[in-house]
Amino acid sequence: QKEVEQNSGPLSVPEGAIASLNCTYSDRGSQSFFWYRQYSGKSPELIMFIYSNGDKEDGRFTAQLNKASQYVSLLIRDSQPSDSATYLCAVPMDSNYQLIWGAGTKLIIKP
Amino acid sequence: DAMVIQNPRYQVTQFGKPVTLSCSQTLNHNVMYWYQQKSSQAPKLLFHYYDKDFNNEADTPDNFQSRRPNTSFCFLDIRSPGLGDAAMYLCATSRDPTSATFTDTQYFGPGTRLTVL
Numbered sequence: 344q345k346e347v348e349q350n351s352g353p354l355s356v357p358e359g360a361i362a363s364l365n366c367t368y369s370d371r372g373s374q375s376f377f378w379y380r381q382y383s384g385k386s387p388e389l390i391m392f393i394y395s396n397g398d399k400e401d402g403r404f405t406a407q408l409n410k411a412s413q414y415v416s417l418l419i420r421d422s423q424p425s426d427s428a429t430y431l432c433a434v435p436m437d438s439n440y441q442l443i444w445g446a447g448t449k450l451i452i453k454p
Numbered sequence: 455d456a457m458v459i460q461n462p463r464y465q466v467t468q469f470g471k472p473v474t475l476s477c478s479q480t481l482n483h484n485v486m487y488w489y490q491q492k493s494s495q496a497p498k499l500l501f502h503y504y505d506k507d508f509n510n511e512a513d514t515p516d517n518f519q520s521r522r523p524n525t526s527f528c529f530l531d532i533r534s535p536g537l538g539d540a541a542m543y544l545c546a547t548s549r550d551p552t553s554a555t556f557t558d559t560q561y562f563g564p565g566t567r568l569t570v571l
Contacts, residue, residue: 377558377559384542386542386544386563387544389560392558392559431496433560435558441487446495449494
């Protein structure tokens, strides 16, 4: 049974600080990884995907992938109150195009 | 703008009264998904279509059915809603998995919040 695990939180971070969100996955063969942001009552929106080891940066967001340790992280620099949301990690199943979803980490940015 | 549209955004139904949720997309994507999401939980895949090929998840109740009359539209029918079916229903799409540019990315509609009285 392939799994994706995230700490449910809430993770509380002061405004302007770096928020660090983690996701671990069980399938060593997983190749690509997705981070979605979901505001309360809204649908998930893609913010990052990464498929190679190392870091991928997009504005204030950095995804870090470590395949040997089977975890992927999302760093949010200069956190803003508008970053307060649930962040979902998703990993494709190896034999088809479905995604396995983590339950999400709730992030709260305190002004 | 290319997008995924869901109607209605909010649906209230009575216990046991059939309801249909709709999803349309202008992305021309081959794959369409229906998810159920309850509060503080991960989205749960109910079924998906790859073109006209229907794929049902093993644990999706028979109470849930789907139709895809064409590439752009997909419907979720709940034949006899129970109180436990109250949730957010999400439609998502993704490109042709055989495409060289395929990245497994799923694009979501805004969702339909279903309330069962």
